[in-house]
Amino acid sequence: MSKRPYNFYAGPAILPLDVMKKIQKEFLDFDGTGLSIVETSHRSKGFDTVMKQARERTKKIMNISDDYHVVFLQGGASLQFSMVAMNFMNGKKADYIHTGEWAKKAIKEGKTVGDVNIAASSEDKKFSCVPDTYNFSSDAQYVHLTSNETINGIQFQAFPDTGNVPLVADMSSDIMSRKINVNQFKMIYAGAQKNIGTSGVTLVVIHKDMVTRENAKLPTMLKYSTHIEKESLYNTPSVIGIYIVNLVLGWIVDNGGMEAIEKTNNEKAAVLYDYLDSTEFYYGLAEKQSRSKMNIVFRIKNNDLEDQFVEQAKANGFIGIKGHRSLGGLRASIYNAFPLEGVKDFISFMKDFEKKNG
Ligand SMILES: Cc1ncc(COP(=O)(O)O)c(C=O)c1O
Structure with a gap:
């Protein structure tokens, strides 16, 4: 094969070459079973090991304490825009920090289920920076921010102190790219397809206290507790997607x-x-x-x-x-x-x- 091009796509994005070679090598025979990962049951012993390893590696890499759950969902970060709002705002109020296109999409979904307060915005600066002053409401159910705006290329270098109000972050485009203090957040979510895998998997890291606040009236698939209790196996997950995430996480650890x-x-x-x-x-x-x-x-x-x-x-x-x-x-x-x-x-x-x- 001639030299591979350099891939600058925003997502799905470049994966480590070693990971792709491993996928290729194992593709027709996963874990010595003689079956491909794409025809392997999500209830199999081999995949159970993959899922557990992916969870453990996530905790290790991000230094996540046992106060948090780690789950792998579907529906992309876009579904999280809705799930966060439906579970935790539910007719009440939440603060959103407006930093660009992705924050805007989260805000739009928030508005479908509750009262959104724009606690800060850099719209007047054409989203060329993150805001430096905030107008938080004391009765907000949470504060939502986008740690890295993929389209306009801005990133929080430090995160605002939201006191007792839970901080929720969309980290789709900078997840596991730098050290962060997870304890500053009550929830972090990210589509896998930029830094930790390919599309079809969404990582959710959620504090145990946050889960107790979820809206019990929601349909089963939309509640975080469903996926936590069933360890991301309530329905058929993206088996190959989680398998690839696990390989990328292994690559991060090894590097x-x-x-x-x-x-x-x-x-x-x-x-x-x-x-x-x-x-x-x-x-x-x-x-x-x-x-x-x-x-x-x-x-x-x-x-x-x-x-x-x-x-x-x-x-x-x-x-x-x-x-x-x-x-x-x-x-x-x-x-x-x-x-x-x-x-x-x-x-x-x-x-x-x-x-x-x-
Ligand atoms: C910061 C950010 N949030 C959310 C999304 C939406 O993710 P998904 O396509 O997985 O729903 C993207 C996609 O590029 C993104 O960059």
Whole structure:
């Protein structure tokens, strides 16, 4: 096979090559059974081991205490927008921090079941940063935030103190990319398809106290307690999806866990932002203090050159660099599995493009 292209897609996104090779190797014979993982029962002994390992690895990597449950659900982070609101707001009030497209979607679902207070917003700054002042309500059932906005490329560097009000975070695009203190949150959720696997699995980390507040009147599938009690096996889960998550988590552990992964992520983002800061030809959209280390959103001063840039990038082996359709411009998503070498090669390409067109 010729050299694989560098994959900058925002999600589903790049996976570690070693993980994909392992999937390929085991595909026709999972766990010595002679069956493929895609034809394996979710009640089998082999898959039971996978599920338990995925849960344990999640706890280890994120340093999660026994006060929390870890479950693997379906429906994406998008279903969590609704499930969080239906379970914990249920006709009452919740605070939401508005930071961009994904926060907006969470807010929209919140409004279908209760009273949403926008406790802070950076809309007036075109979502180029996260807010720094908050107007929390004392009677909110929870505060919801989006730790990393995948489309506009901004990320919380520190999280607000919400006192006794539970903090709930959508961490879809920066889950397990850096060390965080899980105890600051009562719930964290994330679609797996960026940093920890492929689509079809949603990780939910939820504090035991939060579960006691859930809305008992909801249909069975929409209650967290259902999935907790049945250890993510109430219905047929994405067997291959959880199997892949478990392999990626193993890769994270083998590569030094959060500390080492965060260090590399910092380095990758720093070289790219340093380059953007050093040129007049390109410019980054996020304000420095809120820059995402996962999704680097930038433009060429002469916007007309961007289509050509995307085309030439592709021809040179850099795929998925076009910005989100709602925003335009360019975006380099450099999740955990994206190598530092790929970022450096991409910068060489950018320099070359600048030389030819600047
Ligand atoms: C921050 C964030 N939240 C939520 C979602 C929606 O996730 P899903 O497609 O898994 O529902 C995405 C998808 O890209 C995202 O980036």
